[in-house]
Amino acid sequence: QAEDGIRDIGVTGVQTCAPSDLDRMAEWFRLSTQTATDPLPLSLAVNVAAATVNRFHRGFHLAPKTAVSEDLACPRIEWVSFVDIFVILFENIVTHCGFDRAPDVTVALSRDECGVRVRVENLISEDVPTETARSRVHRIREEMQRGESQHYISKEGRTGLHKIQKLLSDDLRALQSIDFDFLGRDRFYVEIVLDKGLTDASLNH
Numbered sequence: 748q749a750e751d752g753i754r755d756i757g758v759t760g761v762q763t764c765a766p767s768d769l770d771r772m773a774e775w776f777r778l779s780t781q782t783a784t785d786p787l788p789l790s791l792a793v794n795v796a797a798a799t800v801n802r803f804h805r806g807f808h809l810a811p812k813t814a815v816s817e818d819l820a821c822p823r824i825e826w827v828s829f830v831d832i833f834v835i836l837f838e839n840i841v842t843h844c845g846f847d848r849a850p851d852v853t854v855a856l857s858r859d860e861c862g863v864r865v866r867v868e869n870l871i872s873e874d875v876p877t878e879t880a881r882s883r884v885h886r887i888r889e890e891m892q893r894g895e896s897q898h899y900i901s902k903e904g905r906t907g908l909h910k911i912q913k914l915l916s917d918d919l920r921a922l923q924s925i926d927f928d929f930l931g932r933d934r935f936y937v938e939i940v941l942d943k944g945l946t947d948a949s950l951n952h
Contacts, residue, residue: 787820789815795833811854821945833854844870851870853867858946863943864941868936868937870934871934875929888926
């Protein structure tokens, strides 16, 4: 699993990735002092993350459908963290959906009086939400509520949700809440609420 998202996915996947792919990925994340504060849309972060995950899972063809109520944007230097977050979420879908092909995935980006909402929902096999799996999800939620994410980030076999909490609360300092669970027997969701100020950047800046 890609516990650290884009920042360590290359370590596990570099031997299967063509040089041209690595060059293209490096270009996506190359920042300069002139462009670090320029805004980029979150919808683009979704597309870049999906393309990155697909390069390490050839044949899976993850193609999330993105629904946006407005074209939310944030400074490029924070935008890279959103790519990291979506990579972690999409890696989890590949690993835990229970299919050998890409399931339906929707990403909803919106802003309301409470803040910015990011919701990722995907189809799962009906064999996935076992009692053991449900207990694990409940345990992870309790660990995060107790503020124990830092302890579990480096643990093998985790979901990456602790890493997402750290990125949003410690690095970006924008997390209001994060929720995740099974929806019946055939879907899973992760919903994140962020401070509105994080996406105040204008694409026309």
